[in-house]
Structures are given as structure tokens and as C-alpha cells.
Amino acid sequence: xxxxxxxxxxxxxxxxxxxxxxxxxxxxxxxxxxxxxxxxxxxxxxxxxxxxxxxxxxxxxxxxxxxxxxxxxxxxxxxxxxxxxxxxxxxxxxxxxxxxxxxxxxxxxxxxxxxxxxxxxxxxxxxxxxxxxxxxxxxxxxxxxxxxxxxxxxxxxxxxxxxxxxxxxxxxxxxxxxxxxxxxxxxxxxxxxxxxxxxxxxxxxxxxxxxxxxxxxxxxxxxxxxxxxxxxxxxxxxxxxxxxxxxxxxxxxxxxxxxxxxxxxxxxxxxxxxxxxxxxxxxxxxxxxxxxxxxxxxxxxxxxxxxxxxxxxxxxxxxxxxxxxxxxxxxxxxxxxxxxxxxxxxxxxxxxxxxxxxxxxxxxxxxxxxxxxxxxxxxxxxxxxxxxxxxxxxxxxxxxxxxxxxxxxxxxxxxxxxxxxxxxxxxxxxxxxxxxxxxxxxxxxxxxxxxxxxxxxxxxxxxxxxxxxxxxxxxxxxxxxxxxxxxxxxxxxxxxxxxxxxxxxxxxxxxxxxxxxxxxxxxxxxxxxxxxxxxxxxxxxxxxxxxxxxxxxxxxxxxxxxxxxxxxxxxxxxxxxxxxxxxxxxxxxxxxxxxxxxxxxxxxxx
Numbered sequence: 315x316x317x318x319x320x321x322x323x324x325x326x327x328x329x330x331x332x333x334x335x336x337x338x339x340x341x342x343x344x345x346x347x348x349x350x351x352x353x354x355x356x357x358x359x360x361x362x363x364x365x366x367x368x369x370x371x372x373x374x375x376x377x378x379x380x381x382x383x384x385x386x387x388x389x390x391x392x393x394x395x396x397x398x399x400x401x402x403x404x405x406x407x408x409x410x411x412x413x414x415x416x417x418x419x420x421x422x423x424x425x426x427x428x429x430x431x432x433x434x435x436x437x438x439x440x441x442x443x444x445x446x447x448x449x450x451x452x453x454x455x456x457x458x459x460x461x462x463x464x465x466x467x468x469x470x471x472x473x474x475x476x477x478x479x480x481x482x483x484x485x486x487x488x489x490x491x492x493x494x495x496x497x498x499x500x501x502x503x504x505x506x507x508x509x510x511x512x513x514x515x516x517x518x519x520x521x522x523x524x525x526x527x528x529x530x531x532x533x534x535x536x537x538x539x540x541x542x543x544x545x546x547x548x549x550x551x552x553x554x555x556x557x558x559x560x561x562x563x564x565x566x567x568x569x570x571x572x573x574x575x576x577x578x579x580x581x582x583x584x585x586x587x588x589x590x591x592x593x594x595x596x597x598x599x600x601x602x603x604x605x606x607x608x609x610x611x612x613x614x615x616x617x618x619x620x621x622x623x624x625x626x627x628x629x630x631x632x633x634x635x636x637x638x639x640x641x642x643x644x645x646x647x648x649x650x651x652x653x654x655x656x657x658x659x660x661x662x663x664x665x666x667x668x669x670x671x672x673x674x675x676x677x678x679x680x681x682x683x684x685x686x687x688x689x690x691x692x693x694x695x696x697x698x699x700x701x702x703x704x705x706x707x708x709x710x711x712x713x714x715x716x717x718x719x720x721x722x723x724x725x726x727x728x729x730x731x732x733x734x735x736x737x738x739x740x741x742x743x744x745x746x747x748x749x750x751x752x753x754x755x756x757x758x759x760x761x762x763x764x765x766x767x768x769x770x771x772x773x774x775x776x777x778x779x780x781x782x783x784x785x786x787x788x789x790x791x792x793x794x795x796x797x798x799x800x801x802x803x804x805x806x807x808x809x810x811x812x813x814x815x816x817x818x819x820x821x822x823x824x825x826x827x828x829x830x831x832x833x834x835x836x837x838x839x840x841x842x843x844x845x846x847x848x849x850x851x852x853x854x855x856x857x858x859x860x861x862x863x864x865x866x867x868x869x870x871x872x873x874x875x876x877x878x879x880x881x882x883x884x885x886x887x888x889x890x891x892x893x894x895x896x897x898x899x900x901x902x903x904x905x906x907x908x909x910x911x912x913x914x915x916x917x918x919x920x
Contacts (some may be wrong), residue, residue: 348394351715358767361697434472575605580637644777829908
């Protein structure tokens, strides 16, 4: 109760550092960007610059079924072309033998400038080399191959893999987790030939077997993260954490206080509180999971459960289907998108807000930013498909074929980077990038995949809010070279090559709303009255509504009234539709006009 009271008080005092719009998502007809409607059972999505042309491509993952195949759409200047999957008959034939696609990762293992493909299925795994966007099976030649799990198992799928240069020799190595196999596969890359050295690196017998049939709910959520910031990648495996010490891995989760429930459907590492270290967030397995979603704050190397403090105590939505991290509103801290695997529930977008005392609160704003679609959909990838500096979301769907949430942007500034390793691996996987701007430090760590069945595009994007310049960008390349940039222009992407400077990449300008403009209320915080001003540029019906954070309508100030072009001002007296004074807290006010909407936050403090 004491913790809940503290969170309540923080919510009452929450005032954003800068007043800004809740960026809106518009749901696009995917055909308008070149992706046709293809109905099939799907789970998972990848965005990666497969052909190295500076635009993020999409791999839409088939889930189960024979004679149906995943699709690969290449991006050129924000438009996607025809599915190139039929150009790779070996990949199609292999996918057909596996029934379910469990793992899908694009990475340039041979450092030749295009993305190769690792595939994990129900019965086997395979590596496909990319040659001019044709994928050829090189599993036998490279040694990346597996077999059924030891013992009498019928389920032994290859659930997840992850690439990193664990030994810092300039090429990418691969770890793979298999259902019902207590041994991880750990493939060391020796000039394009891979050797399984799980025994030598301490990962033999380290994969705990569960009793749920499908082992994925335990430790099959592989991702690399330099959690201790010592320069080499450590291995996160669900609720386990293996520290890399000169190429030998030791499980350390409980010794550093990281004790999430043993069922972990999705996990993420990110600096949610922007204090310069990595924190851990896990999503429970589902409605049958007795555990809970939890976030663990890194406090000088010791992890502390801060689920209550972030406002997530008791927050247990239906099972998630993807877990994507990014600064969707470019305000300088990373937000959380959770794609919900449920036909009736909306997805979740947790807005990350710094509150009094430096703590951060996560609040679901999905209903207010245009994420209201329900129906069959499983998995998502986060990418800036049109390279305008604002993160979009692609969701594969049986009911819709594809869903594309286009981020319409706001007035906040940003800076982006496309990294290319020279001495380090070509994809610069394992690079640590730090941005200093407007008194704030932000960090990104390049890794593939993001989590199970999900790979977000690896272009680096920092939101910097109202800042008009960055103080510095520091890149620690995977092999240790540190470079400092102090003169990079904002609101565009920069292609940066290890040790060789940068070149600018064109970006589209962010268009302002054309039909109306909604101002921040004043005063804010307020007690008991505040004024809301807005402008209508074209005559249209206008609706202005106030909601609380539970999504409940509190008051309708303007109800579908036709307004000529002009400026308008009205006051809200802090009362609901029944004439009762509202309690202290954060409220959202939404203006709808001309078929679009804007949402802003305000704080009532009594």
C-alpha cells in the first residue's frame, strides 16, 4: 500500500519536462506502400536493411502450415516492391519442411555488405547466404546445423538464436536455444566455418528444462547485451543472465538481484530511466502464468524490482506477441510497445515519463494515439520505414494481411545513425552509442534479434525533444575503438563508418497537421480551472473530449460542432459530466477535426 501511495503521489506531481503532443499513429492500407494483402497464419516480423541501400526492408513471418511461405519486401525510398521470396527456392523448400517458423534473424555473418538469414524451425536450423538478394542454403558447408533433442521428445524446435562477436575477433558468432535440450548450441565463427563450442564456453547443460512441453517459456528468449558495460557482450536467456568473462560464461542473475519469474515470454534490456546503465523488463507468459510483468532497475550493478514504482503493479494484459522498445515520441526516453496476442484486446503503448524525483512512470496511451485495431495479429517490428525520424510499426495479421502504423510525428527533434563496421563486424552488432543532448544522456546497444521472433531495424535513432543540437555522439565500436562526434546535424540520418567519419543521409521533413492545431492547456498544472486553445484551418466538425488515464470519458467540451476556420478558446472547470470535481491526476484531452486527432496531457493538482 505504501508503494502504491507513492506511485499515486508521483502521478499527481507528474509534469513533463517539455509540453508536447502525444504523437499520433495512422493506420495505413499496406497496399499504399507496396505490400499486398496476403492472408495466412503469421507470427513474427523482421525489419532490416537486407540489401544495404539505406532503407529498412520487411520479412513477414509465416507461423504454421505447409505450402505457404514468408514474404520478403525490399524498401526503396519508402515504397516496398514485390515479394522476393520466390527468388530463393532453397529457402522456400526448407521453410516447407519445418511447418512452423520459430526463429528468423538477418545478419551479415560473412561481412560482405548484405544480410544473410538464420532460420530456426520445428525440426532443424539452417543458415542461408545472401547473394544479390537470393538466399542459398550453406548449412552443411558452414557447419550451422542441429538435430533432434536427446531423449524421447516430440517437440524439439529451434526457438531462438542471437548473433554477437563474443570473442571480439571481427566476425559474428551464433548462439541457439532448442526446446527440450539442456545444451545450448554455441557456434564460433572461424572464417565462415562454424564450430559448436558450448562445452568450452560454459554453456553445456545450462539450459533448464521445464514441464510445460514447449520450452520457450523458460530460457529461449536469447539476446546479447553488455549489461555490465565492460566492453564484451553478455548473454541474456529469459530469466538467466550469463556474464562473459574472457569468453567463458557464468550465470549470475540471482547473484546480482535479478530474480524474475521463471516463465518469461518476452524480455527487453534498455535504459528506461536514462541513468547510464541497462535495466531489464520482462513480460509474463500469459493468462495461465502465475507470475507477473516486472521491470528491474539497475542500481550500480544490483537489480531491484521497481514494478510498483513505475505504475505497472497489477498490470497483467493478455499474452503478448512482441515486445518493441523505442522513443516513439522523440522526447528523449524510450517507450514500450507490446503487441497483444488476443482477438479482442487492443495493443499496448507504454509512454515513458520522467516524474518528480527522477523516477519514470509507464502509462498505456495506445487508445489515444490511434492503436485501436483488434482481430488476429501476432508479432510486430519497429522501424522508420519512410526515414522521417519517427518510429513506425509493422504488424503481420491473418485478418488484415498486414497492419502498418505510420507515426505522424511531432515538433520534437531527432538524430539518426546507420553504422558500418570496418575492423569490427560489418553490421556493427555490439556497438554502444551514447547521445548527449539538452542535459540528458541516452544509450543504444546494437543487437539482433530484439527478442523472440522479432527483429527491429538496427538504425540508431535518438529523440532529443526541443533541443536544437546534440552536444556529442560517442560510439564505442564492438572491437573497442571509441569515436566522438560533436558536429552532427540533427533531424537527419548519418551513415557512419568505423574510423572514417560520417556522411549525411537524406530524410523527409515532418509535416505539421494541416487541418487544426491544439495548444497546451494553461495553466498546467491547474486548480481548478484551465484554458484550452485550438485553431481550425479548414471549416469542419470539431470534438474536444477529456479522458482519465483509465480511458474513461470525463467530459465532452465540444461535441461534433461545426466550426469555421479560426482560433478558439474555452475553459474547463475541472468537473466531469455529472458536475463532480475530478480528483488530482493526469488527464488527456483530445481534439478531433477533419478526420484526424491530436492528444495532449494536463495535470490537475489540488
